[in-house]
Amino acid sequence: MTEHTTHTPGDSPWVNPLRDPRDLRLPRIAGPCSIVIFGVTGDLARKKLLPAIYDLANRGLLPPSFGLTGFARRDWTEDHFRQFVKENVQQHCRTHFNEVTWNQLAEGIRFVHGTFEDADAFERLSNTVAELDKDRGTRGNHAFYMSIPPRDFPLVAQQLANCGLAKSNGDAWRRVIIEKPFGHDLASAKELDRVISEVFDPNSVFRIDHYLGKETVQNLLALRFANSMYEPIWNSNYVDHVQITMAEDIGVAGRAGYYDGIGAARDVIQNHLLQLLALTAMEEPVSFNARDLTDEKTKILSAVRLPKDLAAHTARGQYSAGWQGSRPVVGYLEEKGINPDSTTETYAAVRLDIDTRRWAGVPFYLRTGKRLGRRVTEIALVFKRAPHLPFDSTATQELGKNAIVIRIQPYEGVTIRFGSKVPGGTTMEVRDVSMDFSYGRSFTESSPEAYERLILDVLLGDPPLFPTTQEVDLSWKILDPIEDFWSTLGQPQPYRAGTWGPQEAVEMLARDGHRWRMP
The missing domain is CATH 3.40.50.720 (NAD(P)-binding Rossmann-like Domain)
Structure with missing residues (x-):
């Protein structure tokens, strides 16, 4: 068996983490x-x-x-x-x-x-x-x-x-x-980094965000930068808004000791969803090595702007008793190990803006929650309507906005939603249809699990898929003011288990003339 050398962090171009960059037909072996x-x-x-x-x-x-x-x-x-x-x-x-x-x-x-x-x-x-x-x-x-x-x-x-x-x-x-979590706010993250860096060389510290090891997250880079049809429309000229969702249908599932006091925003938005936002919005990197990827993600996180009115453009909730599928489930405050007076949110949604030429005026909506309608993680770019529709208004009553949806879990793939004529009849009627790409149907080889990929990267010393200290700090700078504002509000708004979150999250998008996708 051929022995493969360990990669020096930042020096080699990013490729499929299970393939040898010298010959993509060969696997990379630790x-x-x-x-x-x-x-x-x-x-x-x-x-x-x-x-x-x-x-x-x-x-x-x-x-x-x-x-x-x-x-x-x-x-x-x-x-x-x-x-x-x-x-x-x-x-x-x-x-x-x-x-x-x-x-x-x-x-x-x-x-x-x-x-x-x-x-x-x-x-x-x-x-x-x-x-x-x-x-x-x-x-x-x-x-x-x-x-x-x-x-x-x-x-x-x-x-x-x-x-x-x-x-x-x-x-x-x-x-x-x-x-994760890398601290619970910016101050604790900096202190944790100081302590770890005193013991380990900073280039030897790997912060795991398992979402970055998922096949579809990496396919986002391929979708954007390997296809000429997407890049011209991947900007504010065509994109109306972006929704990034991580929904879970489970409750705290035995994690009460960890979860209570942490909440949905610290648990998911600070790491997973802000990383997905950075990959969605970043400019094309010079190469796919760790340094160049980090540079582009850092630029985006540095350009994120919080809404001026946090009350109008953030939402938080806490699930109450309801039905998950066909079985009844208890509310968060009735879960074993949860303080009955807890103000920890199990649902969080925020609007963020990115002050760059590409994304000026395009709101990014991030949401996550437990005990929602079903388990799904996706990135949806929702496009502006065509400036002119040469049809009768009755012909386009069922026509929504075009969208590109990157499905990260559980059914990994990409869906493109567009308008098409309804077949038959002598009149023109246009309705939304979807064109679907699924990993499971398109490739015979199974995707490695995220932790396989990330553990192998650590053993090879290859860091492109790991958040840096600077990315972590910038993420906390985004979230800390929101958490400080929420800490003044008392109890989160309840939402029934099995639904899609609190009413204030619906109103948050409605103020901007939008509505949440139903995945």
């Missing part, structure tokens, strides 16, 4: 390395991280000299931990479970018992990765995945520094992977 997961018994690790690592191995994208170490307070033996990994891989992996792949992966699995306060546990961790270097040939290359609450980041980082695991040494690298 070099000798290991990954240490803190919080390995949590939901994220069980349902996403461990299956993603197995799927990478099953696709042949991890080397034989790979190690996986779990760190947790459970008093487990390594055999017990291997069985735990196997059970979760079998339950959640996306590729076929292969005993040969599993056996090779299992040989490199280790477990360290301890708490984050236990310095001796981190010494055992240091000895464990040294053993992997010796027995598995990982060559001192180790990534540390912090699948833990943000409050524990500084402690774990300092413990890694104290036992000599944080700094790269010669050709051997050390990297840290941080899950």
Whole structure:
């Protein structure tokens, strides 16, 4: 098997993260390395991280000299931990479970018992990765995945520094992977960055936003910049407004301890939706390497302007009891672990404007919520009406505005909505129709799961899909004034579970002469 060199951050052009840029017919394969997961018994690790690592191995994208170490307070033996990994891989992996792949992966699995306060546990961790270097040939290359609450980041980082695991040494690298949220406001984000940067080299810090690993998010770049038909109309001359939606049909789903006090805006808008806005609105980058992509996204986030009247152009809500599908569900305040007086929003919507020549006068509407009509994430560019319609008014009564809709989940693809003549009859009648592209129908190869792509990028040292410190700070600068305003308002407006949010969100768009799409 050919060994592939690790990519230096920012130096190589962006390509399909699972393909070698020197020959796109070849996969990109990580070099000798290991990954240490803190919080390995949590939901994220069980349902996403461990299956993603197995799927990478099953696709042949991890080397034989790979190690996986779990760190947790459970008093487990390594055999017990291997069985735990196997059970979760079998339950959640996306590729076929292969005993040969599993056996090779299992040989490199280790477990360290301890708490984050236990310095001796981190010494055992240091000895464990040294053993992997010796027995598995990982060559001192180790990534540390912090699948833990943000409050524990500084402690774990300092413990890694104290036992000599944080700094790269010669050709051997050390990297840290941080899950969102990156702070809870600008001040805390800056403090978190300061603490992490004191321990790890800034180029070795990877902030995970799993939405950026989704196939359709990256296809947005292909749609815009690989096709000449879209770029001429991707601006304020033709676009009326843009809607970016992330709707969930679930409630807090056992995350009450995390979610209450955080809310929909901090949980989703600050990271996922503002990143989608930046990718939708940015100018064409010079290349698709990390530096050039970041430059263009940063320009957009710097140009975002908040509405002057936050009361009129923001909305927040909190779901009440209702029906989700065919079953009754309780309201947010009745969820287990939620303070019955909580003012945390489970729905958030904001209007943002972008002060650039391309987007002047085009409002961007961002919304997210729990217990909404169905699970969907999409970006919709809604176009202005044609300046003149040479038809009788009765012929176009059912004609709406043209739209390009990029569906990110669950049915990945692109829909184009346009007007077409209704067949039959002697009169002209125009009605909306849709032309649909679906990944599932158009490609035979399955898309890698977002965490597969992002974990592989970390092991390769390839950062295009990871938000930078500057992007994180700019996102908080956008959201903090909105959160400060909302903190003066008291209880969010209730909306019934299974509906599409509070009435004030409908009124927010109606003031501008628009209405929300029904995905």
